[in-house]
Every structure is written in C-alpha cells, then in structure tokens.
Amino acid sequence: MAEDTATEDPGAPVRFMPQLIGLDYTIKTNPVAAAFGAALADGRITGHRCPSCQRVYAPPKGFCPICVVPTGEADLVEVADRGLVTSWTVLTPIQYAGQKEREDYALASILLDGADGTIGQQRLVDVPLDEIRMGLRVEAVWAPPDERVADDRGYGLGSAVSGWRPTGEPDAPPSAYQEHTL
Amino acid sequence: MRDVAIVSFATTGPLPAVDDTETQMLFPVISEAIERSGIPRADIGFTCSGSADYLAGTPFAFVGNLEAVGAWPPISESHVDMDGAWAMYEAWVRLQHGDVDVALAFSSGISSRSDLREVLCLQNDPYYLMPLWADHGSLAGLQARAVAEAGLVDEVVDTVAAPPASDGAAAVIMVAGDRAREVCERPAWIRGIEHRSDPHYIGVRDLADVPSAQVAAAAAGVGGGPIDLAELSAAHPHEEVLLRRAMGLADLVEVNAGADPLMVAGLAHIGAAATAIHEGRAGRTLGHAASGPCLQQNLVCVMEGTP
Ligand SMILES: [Zn+2]
Numbered sequence: 001m002a003e004d005t006a007t008e009d010p011g012a013p014v015r016f017m018p019q020l021i022g023l024d025y026t027i028k029t030n031p032v033a034a035a036f037g038a039a040l041a042d043g044r045i046t047g048h049r050c051p052s053c054q055r056v057y058a059p060p061k062g063f064c065p066i067c068v069v070p071t072g073e074a075d076l077v078e079v080a081d082r083g084l085v086t087s088w089t090v091l092t093p094i095q096y097a098g099q100k101e102r103e104d105y106a107l108a109s110i111l112l113d114g115a116d117g118t119i120g121q122q123r124l125v126d127v128p129l130d131e132i133r134m135g136l137r138v139e140a141v142w143a144p145p146d147e148r149v150a151d152d153r154g155y156g157l158g159s160a161v162s163g164w165r166p167t168g169e170p171d172a173p174p175s176a177y178q179e180h181t182l
Numbered sequence: 183m184r185d186v187a188i189v190s191f192a193t194t195g196p197l198p199a200v201d202d203t204e205t206q207m208l209f210p211v212i213s214e215a216i217e218r219s220g221i222p223r224a225d226i227g228f229t230c231s232g233s234a235d236y237l238a239g240t241p242f243a244f245v246g247n248l249e250a251v252g253a254w255p256p257i258s259e260s261h262v263d264m265d266g267a268w269a270m271y272e273a274w275v276r277l278q279h280g281d282v283d284v285a286l287a288f289s290s291g292i293s294s295r296s297d298l299r300e301v302l303c304l305q306n307d308p309y310y311l312m313p314l315w316a317d318h319g320s321l322a323g324l325q326a327r328a329v330a331e332a333g334l335v336d337e338v339v340d341t342v343a344a345p346p347a348s349d350g351a352a353a354v355i356m357v358a359g360d361r362a363r364e365v366c367e368r369p370a371w372i373r374g375i376e377h378r379s380d381p382h383y384i385g386v387r388d389l390a391d392v393p394s395a396q397v398a399a400a401a402a403g404v405g406g407g408p409i410d411l412a413e414l415s416a417a418h419p420h421e422e423v424l425l426r427r428a429m430g431l432a433d434l435v436e437v438n439a440g441a442d443p444l445m446v447a448g449l450a451h452i453g454a455a456a457t458a459i460h461e462g463r464a465g466r467t468l469g470h471a472a473s474g475p476c477l478q479q480n481l482v483c484v485m486e487g488t489p
Contacts, residue, residue, distance in 0.1 A: 030202050062202075
C-alpha cells in the first residue's frame with residue numbers, strides 16, 4: 001500500500017491515508033484474580049473447587065462454567081506446583097526490535113496435580129527440546145519473591161513461575177492426560 | 183408469525199464501575215432471568231448476546247461471556263456487536279423458524295475503563311468523521327442545536343459534559359406459543375418488532391428528525407392502539423423529544439427515558455416494558471433501543487398482555 005502511494009502522482013486524488021489509532025484502557029484486577037495473585041506472590045497456586053462437579057479450576061474463575069454455579073472463598077483449594085506436560089510447542093524466535101529470545105525454546109500446557117484444567121504457555125527449562133513428551137512430569141521453578149507479578153487480569157501465572165523443569169519421576173500414563181489434549 | 187413473549191427479565195441496573203470481569207458481572211443476571219422463567223436451562227434452544235469488546239478493551243470478551251451461560255454440552259448461540267435489543271431481535275427471528283421454543287438474549291457493557299469519547303469515534307465513517315475525532319458527545323451537541331433551531335425545544339443542554347457511562351448487564355427469556363402461557367401468568371407478547379437505520383454519515387441527515395425511528399415505530403404497529411408505557415433509549419433530553427415526535431408519543435405521560443449502560447440500555451428498556459405487563463401495571467407497552475451517533479439506528483418493540 002505504501003509503495004502504491006509513493007509512486008503516485010502527487011497531484012492525483014488521494015487514494016490512501018494513514019490513520020493511527022490508540023485507545024487507553026484502565027485494567028482492573030477482579031477480586032478473584034487479585035486473591036489468586038496474592039497467593040502466587042506467596043509461592044502458592046490456588047484454585048476453586050466446584051461444589052457441584054468437584055472440578056478444580058486453577059486459576060479460579062469465581063464460578064464453574066459447566067455447572068453454572070458461583071464459587072468463592074469457601075471453595076478455595078491449593079493445587080501442587082508440580083504436574084505433567086499435556087502438549088507443547090517449540091518456538092524459533094525471529095529477531096525484531098524488542099525480541100529478547102535468541103534460542104529455540106518450548107512453551108507447554110501443564111496439568112497441575114490437583115487441578116482439572118491445564119495452564120497454557122508455560123516455559124519448560126532444563127530439558128533438551130527433543131526430549132519433551134506428553135506425560136513428562138515437571139515442577140515449578142519459582143521466580144524470586146519480589147519478581148512474582150501476577151497477570152493483572154488473572155490469566156495464567158504471570159511472572160511468578162519462571163519455568164518448569166523435569167522432576168525425574170517416571171512419565172505419567174496416557175490415561176492421566178488423554179482428556180486434556182487437543 | 184409465531185406468538186413469542188418475553189416471560190422473564192433480570193438486570194444489574196447501571197453500576198458505577200465494576201471490579202468484576204464482564205463474565206462475572208453477567209453470571210448472576212443470566213441465572214436470575216432463567217430461574218425467574220421457571221424453565222430448565224437445558225430447554226433453551228437458542229442464545230444470543232450483545233456486547234462490544236472495544237468498551238472494556240478485552241479482545242474476545244464476548245466469547246468468554248459464554249461461560250456465564252452454561253455452554254456445555256454445546257449450545258446454539260450467536261453474538262451481535264450491538265445493544266442486547268438487537269440480540270433479542272435475532273432470538274425472536276430464530277424462534278420464528280419454529281423448531282425451538284425458548285431463547286435467551288443477554289447483553290453486557292463495561293464503559294468505565296475507557297474514554298467513550300475516544301472509543302465511540304471508531305463507529306464513525308473512517309474517511310470524514312473519524313479523522314476529526316468527532317466524538318458522540320459533540321455530535322449529540324450538533325443534534326441538540328438542530329433540534330433547538332427547528333423550534334422543538336427551548337434550550338440546548340450541554341451534551342459534552344454528560345455524566346460518565348456506567349457498567350451493567352441484562353437478560354431476557356423469550357418463549358413461543360403455549361409454553362409461554364404455561365410458565366408465565368401474564369406473558370409480554372411481542373406484537374411488533376422492527377429496526378431501521380438512518381444514513382451512516384451525519385452530514386446527509388436532517389438531525390432535527392429521526393426517520394428510522396418513525397419507520398420502525400410504524401412497522402412495529404405503535405399506532406395500532408394506545409401505549410400505556412414507553413421505555414425509550416434517549417441519552418439526552420433532545421433525543422427524547424425527537425423520539426416522541428417520530429413515534430407519535432408526543433403526549434404520552436408514562437415515558438421512561440435513559441441510555442445507560444451502553445450496550446445494555448435498549449434490552450433493559452424492553453425488559454422493563456415487558457415487566458410492566460408481567461406485573462399487570464400495563465396492557466400495551468413499547469421498548470426502544472438506539473445505536474450509533476445521534477439516534478442513527480432505532481429498534482422498536484411493541485408488547486401486549488392479551489394473547
Ligand atoms: Zn461444576
């Protein structure tokens with residue numbers, strides 16, 4: 001589009017015009033996410049257990065979307081900071097302004113022990129990329145306490161966990177993750 | 183046409199600035215509307231929502247909002263980037279197909295986290311008005327002046343200094359035919375529902391008139407009998423004046439006007455007009471929704487308590 005404009009006769013009618021738009025938003029951390037973030041800063045991963053179906057949501061939503069019942073502090077449970085890999089992606093960083101990654105790395109979906117859903121886009125560390133597999137058991141590598149910043153909307157784990165490393169335990173059997181793969 | 187009625191309504195009303203997510207805000211409202219209808223959630227055959235992700239700045243918030251519905255096992259649903267009144271219209275059309283009898287329409291809006299004067303600029307045409315950042319308050323001011331110059335009001339009220347918009351959510355349950363009579367003592371039967379639009383570009387409009395509201399009201403059958411209560415989406419006094427004239431409601435006493443919260447007001451007005459019938463306070467009511475700058479788009483729903 002820019003090339004077209006550049007080659008056009010400046011006296012010709014305008015065919016293209018840039019229109020840069022920026023909108024500013026206030027981000028509010030909802031109370032459920034705020035409590036989850038406070039626990040993360042404390043080195044704990046929490047969830048809500050649905051009083052109806054017993055599924056544990058971590059991070060908690062404040063409700064169970066399947067049973068459509070609200071959940072609250074009475075339903076608060078702690079889940080383990082260890083679990084298993086259900087799926088993963090190896091990313092090859094393309095260099096552009098602001099890109100800090102230089103080497104290939106892996107992001108995984110982790111099913112935490114005690115939770116019924118995976119947490120996505122979790123960095124895998126201390127494992128060769130060609131040795132990552134479904135069922136690989138991992139544990140959290142917590143960031144230093146003053147670097148544990150929760151996501152302001154309550155998604156994922158923010159910067160609280162810097163990565164997940166293999167525990168060395170035997171792999172979990174397929175039955176442990178077959179309901180959690182895409 | 184199939185007889186379709188609104189049998190229940192729930193709303194948060196205008197909220198100053200919620201801390202909750204849009205989904206968390208919707209959750210109790212949808213549940214309340216369903217519980218009031220007495221119909222099991224699983225019997226809902228179609229769901230339609232209205233919202234705008236630009237308001238709170240949360241991409242795909244409208245998808246996440248389905249978590250407040252109970253969408254597992256999978257449901258049949260749709261979404262409009264409009265006030266929930268248009269979601270309700272789509273649900274009404276869907277019920278006319280005849281294969282489902284119960285529909286849920288809901289809407290939500292969180293306007294407290296952005297500057298609406300910036301966000302709503304994006305609904306203007308991208309060539310002439312958008313680059314000027316002609317905001318909705320300023321455009322309403324132009325319309326207020328046009329209304330005053332046409333001699334329809336005595337004074338021009340400051341539209342730019344209007345109070346900040348609120349947050350909120352609303353939901354209705356719509357039911358076709360005999361099922362509506364079974365679950366509701368006085369269903370609010372939809373006798374006419376129409377929506378029309380005036381031109382997108384403000385410059386080609388006579389701002390002292392709202393032809394789209396006039397045509398929609400006529401097509402919805404407003405003039406077919408006396409109206410006991412009109413619920414109008416009017417953000418400013420001059421808009422109420424214009425809507426009353428366009429719909430032939432100049433002398434009606436029972437008018438409730440207001441356009442807050444954004445994306446919710448229209449459905450909430452229709453819900454309030456339906457509730458007046460449910461509670462036996464009115465026999466024939468009108469609910470109205472508006473969208474776009476200067477009452478560009480108008481939806482009119484006429485309801486009656488008699489089958
Ligand atoms: Zn549940």
